[in-house]
Amino acid sequence: MGKLTKKELQESSTSYGAKTTRLLLTTNEAAEYLRLKRQTLATWRHTRKGPDYIKMGRYVMYEKKALDKLISENRVIIN
Numbered sequence: 001m002g003k004l005t006k007k008e009l010q011e012s013s014t015s016y017g018a019k020t021t022r023l024l025l026t027t028n029e030a031a032e033y034l035r036l037k038r039q040t041l042a043t044w045r046h047t048r049k050g051p052d053y054i055k056m057g058r059y060v061m062y063e064k065k066a067l068d069k070l071i072s073e074n075r076v077i078i079n
Contacts, residue, residue, distance in 0.1 A: 023063065023064040023065075024054065024061040024062065024063060024064075025061065025062045025063075025064060025067070026059075026060075026061060026062075027041050027042070027060050027062070029062075030051075030062040030067055033064075033067055034067060034070070034071070041062075045060070050070065051066040051067050051069070051070040052066045053066070
């Protein structure tokens with residue numbers, strides 16, 4: 001199996017004919033989505049905090065659903 005390019009990783013959307021879309025974001029895109037600094041995500045990876053991520057070779061990618069889960073888990077509800 002050959003190495004995937006960054007673009008191929010982002011475009012991987014279906015597996016074995018499934019219609020499930022997996023949106024992968026780069027670290028920069030994930031940081032922008034969460035309104036955080038890129039370094040914050042790097043620190044969280046190093047300390048094993050924050051959202052789950054995918055590492056393929058030198059590329060780090062985040063599934064959008066993992067970022068949405070992080071947002072939901074940190075919601076503060078005021079009653």
